[in-house]
Amino acid sequence: MVAATFQFLVAAAVIVVAGTFLSKFADVIAEETGLGRLLIGSILLAGGTSLPELSVDISAVRQGFVDIAVGDLVGSSLANLLILGIIDLLPGSRGRALSRISEAHALPAALGIVMTALAAMAIVTHSSLAIYNVSVAAVGLVLAYGFGMRMIYRNQKLAAPYHSSDPDTKREVHRPHPLLKAIVGFGMAAAVIVMAAPFVADAAGELAELSGLGGSFIGTTLVAMSTSLPELVASLAALRMGAADLALGNVLGSNVFNMVLLLPLDIVYTGSLFEAVSATHAITAMCVIVVTGIVVMGQLYQADRRVRLVEPDGWLIIALVIGSLVLIYYHRDPASAGHGCAPELVQLRARG
Numbered sequence: 001m002v003a004a005t006f007q008f009l010v011a012a013a014v015i016v017v018a019g020t021f022l023s024k025f026a027d028v029i030a031e032e033t034g035l036g037r038l039l040i041g042s043i044l045l046a047g048g049t050s051l052p053e054l055s056v057d058i059s060a061v062r063q064g065f066v067d068i069a070v071g072d073l074v075g076s077s078l079a080n081l082l083i084l085g086i087i088d089l090l091p092g093s094r095g096r097a098l099s100r101i102s103e104a105h106a107l108p109a110a111l112g113i114v115m116t117a118l119a120a121m122a123i124v125t126h127s128s129l130a131i132y133n134v135s136v137a138a139v140g141l142v143l144a145y146g147f148g149m150r151m152i153y154r155n156q157k158l159a160a161p162y163h164s165s166d167p168d169t170k171r172e173v174h175r176p177h178p179l180l181k182a183i184v185g186f187g188m189a190a191a192v193i194v195m196a197a198p199f200v201a202d203a204a205g206e207l208a209e210l211s212g213l214g215g216s217f218i219g220t221t222l223v224a225m226s227t228s229l230p231e232l233v234a235s236l237a238a239l240r241m242g243a244a245d246l247a248l249g250n251v252l253g254s255n256v257f258n259m260v261l262l263l264p265l266d267i268v269y270t271g272s273l274f275e276a277v278s279a280t281h282a283i284t285a286m287c288v289i290v291v292t293g294i295v296v297m298g299q300l301y302q303a304d305r306r307v308r309l310v311e312p313d314g315w316l317i318i319a320l321v322i323g324s325l326v327l328i329y330y331h332r333d334p335a336s337a338g339h340g341c342a343p344e345l346v347q348l349r350a351r352g
Contacts, residue, residue: 008203011196012229018192019233021185022048023250026234027243028182039156041238041249042108042256043149048190049230049250050076050257052197054264056227059198061269069265070123070277074284075224076231077116077255078321081291083232084251085317092239097248098298098312105245106299107155108252111148113292115141115259120285127274137274138263145260193230200226228254252295255288283331287324291317 022045030040053076057069088097096102121127122137129136203226231254238247266273298312308315 004203007199011199011203014196015193015200015229016233018189018196019049019230020237022189022193022230023234023237023241023243023246025182025186025189027238027241027246029179029186030243030246032179032182036156037238037243037245038104038108038249039153041243041246042152042253044186045234045238045246045250046253046257048186048193049234050254050261051190051194052200052227052230053258054261055194056198057261057265058268061265061273066265066269066273066276067278067281070262070273070281071284072224072227073258073261073265074116074119074281074288076228077112077258077288078284078291078324079225079228080231080251080254081288081295081317082321083228083235084248084295085314085321087235087239087247087251088314088317090236090239092242093244093247095313096244098295098301098314098317100299100302102244102248103299104156105248105252106296107152108148108249108256109292109296109299111145111152112252112255112259113289113296114148115144115256116285116288116292118144119259119262120282120289122274123277123282123285124279125274126272126277126279128272130272133267134263135266135272135274138266141259142263145256148256197227197230200229252292255292280328280331284324284328287320287327291320291324294320 026040026045026048027037029035029044030037033040053073057072060066060069060072084097087093088095118137118141122135122141127135127137131139231251235247235250238244238250262273269276294312294317298317301312303311306313309319310316
């Protein structure tokens with residue numbers, strides 16, 4: 001227990017440091033390229049903070065633990081929405097995450113709903129249609145991502161002249177990092193996160209086992225929370241810098257990127273990923289869709305003062321995520337709902 005706790009804390013500390021630098025370098029790239037924090041946050045920063053899911057889940061799929069891998073991706077999206085609710089309540093945000101000030105982020109959030117819905121349909125129908133052993137559903141998710149990001153890019157370009165007075169876009173900061181140095185630094189920070197994240201997930205699984213909280217539900221929940229740590233750290237760092245658009249883009253963009261990662265998992269898996277995975281993951285996906293829908297409503301709702309837990313705000317998002325976790329627990333797969341340790345995580349560590 002002590003060794004696992006120490007491993008978790010050390011690896012988490014490494015991610016905290018690397019995640020902070022990741023946000024700083026992403027902010028420089030956004031400024032130097034002129035692409036803006038929303039776009040850089042939704043694509044570059046979201047991709048960087050989602051890499052731990054890729055490394056952990058590919059390892060799980062190669063060892064046959066498909067449900068842990070898919071559960072991690074969909075569970076991480078739910079964890080990211082919890083992060084969004086927390087961000088909305090922090091002093092640095094001042095309720096911006098769920099207000100008309102952030103209405104530009106409603107488009108990435110809507111793309112997340114579409115992507116998650118497509119993944120849920122593939123999971124429920126156990127889609128087995130494939131071309132050269134690659135699932136058509138997984139390829140469709142990547143195509144949807146490409147078209148969606150094109151829309152976000154075009155929308156950002158059209159909206160730029162109307163948001164020139166936004167404090168995020170006019171903030172002048174003296175930066176010592178040129179673009180090339182920022183790109184290299186971003187790559188190095190992302191590499192550190194990729195190397196440290198599996199140790200966090202591994203320690204979380206061992207803690208679940210040693211504490212008697214085993215079972216695949218607890219295991220995949222802990223893994224999802226662990227691999228979402230980079231999103232939390234990077235978003236908080238961006239918020240401290242005053243780059244709220246970068247923080248929001250990171251969280252919502254990561255949820256979109258998580259669905260894209262189903263393609264490499266499908267390529268690695270020998271067979272149809274969606275045919276092998278448990279249909280109970282669709283419940284998690286539906287919870288993600290509902291909570292994300294509330295986020296979109298909050299970003300388009302015009303009222304300045306809101307009734308807590310009734311109208312869209314950070315508290316409502318947090319309550320819905322907690323309620324979703326309870327729902328998922330009571331509808332977990334009976335085959336993996338037994339008491340005791342998490343055998344999948346034990347074997348995953350033994351083979352890793």
